[in-house]
Amino acid sequence: MSDDPIRPSDGELAILRVLWDRGPSTVRDVHAALSEGRDIGYTTVLKLMQIMVDKGLATRDESARSHVYRAAQAEAPTQACLLRDLLDKAFEGSAASLVLRALSETPADPAELEAIQATLDRLRKERR
Amino acid sequence: MSDDPIRPSDGELAILRVLWDRGPSTVRDVHAALSEGRDIGYTTVLKLMQIMVDKGLATRDESARSHVYRAAQAEAPTQACLLRDLLDKAFEGSAASLVLRALSETPADPAELEAIQATLDRLRKERR
DNA sequence: AAAAAAGTACGAACCAGTTCGTTGACAAAT
DNA sequence: ATTTGTCAACGAACTGGTTCGTACTTTTTT
Structure with a gap:
């Protein structure tokens, strides 16, 4: 399945x-x-x-x-799949280091940063 | 150069x-x-x-x-290069959406989330 | 009805990357 | 001195992906 x-x-x-x-x-x-x-x-x-x-x-x-x-498949899971692939090949599987690299290497736009902040907050809540 | x-x-x-x-x-x-x-x-x-x-x-x-x-080249710029490549091919160049996808699709560990938060804060400061 | 256009199917060439066998040079062990 | 082991070099085969020409079929236009 x-x-x-x-x-x-x-x-x-x-x-x-x-x-x-x-x-x-x-x-x-x-x-x-x-x-x-x-x-x-x-x-x-x-x-x-x-x-x-x-x-x-x-x-x-x-x-x-x-x-x-x-x-035949949606965009999100496909992106996730490609991301996981790169994660394994180049970041030793650590999503955090991938995210850090992405954040520090690309010019960030304030609105985007806010969106990321929101997701971060949500994840922290879910953790409990 | x-x-x-x-x-x-x-x-x-x-x-x-x-x-x-x-x-x-x-x-x-x-x-x-x-x-x-x-x-x-x-x-x-x-x-x-x-x-x-x-x-x-x-x-x-x-x-x-x-x-x-x-x-011949360090790890960080190589990772950045691979990331940019994926960004262009699969995320229409939007780093934010890549980061969001990475965050929401992988199990997050609190310490890692803190590291990301720190980077986020730093970026926000630099913005000014 | 004939010609032109729009469409699918398919094979062949080509390219980058990967894999490995073989060869020959050199060094170490016997 | 001979054999055995270690190494670099190289060519050849194979793979997955990409590209396109050609052939054939079905519409549409004239």
């Missing part, structure tokens, strides 16, 4: 981002979105999306001629 | 971790360390470390018969 999220490759992640953003989309849609940022062929995107269905990263509705693809 | 850290691959990162941990080491040392965790051939490690020298991820002292390798 425990359906662990599958870790997407870079290309797959780029496509997932579009699907999360736009919702169910055709290859054409996704290709258009990705083309904004870089040169990429239509069939490249198509192939990638087909592979994603095979892997279980996406599902598709084939009832229309233009198949409609959906992300 | 700004010598941006090079992003290591997974295998390279595993080796860097050993070098950061143990300090300057021979291939034999690194191989021994990695063998603790998983099966890996000696020449595999050797080859990887040679490649790392080519790429500038490591340096080596060839004066002795057993060459001695050193990490």
Whole structure:
């Protein structure tokens, strides 16, 4: 039952981002979105999306001629999965040191700091 | 002059971790360390470390018969580099959302939370 | 009806990273 | 002196991911 999220490759992640953003989309849609940022062929995107269905990263509705693809897993658990991977590979599994690194290496915006503070407070409460 | 850290691959990162941990080491040392965790051939490690020298991820002292390798970049900037990469690929560049995800998805230990709180306070002060 | 456009499927090439066997140099042990 | 062990170097195979050309099918346009 425990359906662990599958870790997407870079290309797959780029496509997932579009699907999360736009919702169910055709290859054409996704290709258009990705083309904004870089040169990429239509069939490249198509192939990638087909592979994603095979892997279980996406599902598709084939009832229309233009198949409609959906992300098979939500953004949050996917991010968590990628984060855990980096955690294990580069931070000896310590989330705190990852967070510290992230905080001290990136310019922080006050509103964001507040959001983090709120989460921190919440976690402290839950601890008791 | 700004010598941006090079992003290591997974295998390279595993080796860097050993070098950061143990300090300057021979291939034999690194191989021994990695063998603790998983099966890996000696020449595999050797080859990887040679490649790392080519790429500038490591340096080596060839004066002795057993060459001695050193990490060419420190741990912190390398972590920052990997973090930035993930940030761009999976969090639309928002460090805050990465931090939030990391905090809410991993069991937090009170001491770690305090460390994070301290950094947060420091950042807030610097803001002014 | 024919031509053009839009779509899927699929194989092939290619790239980076990983893995390891083999070779040859040198050193240590017998 | 010979054998045995340790080391670096290198090439080759393999893997996962990416990219795209080509072929084929179904619509849409003319």
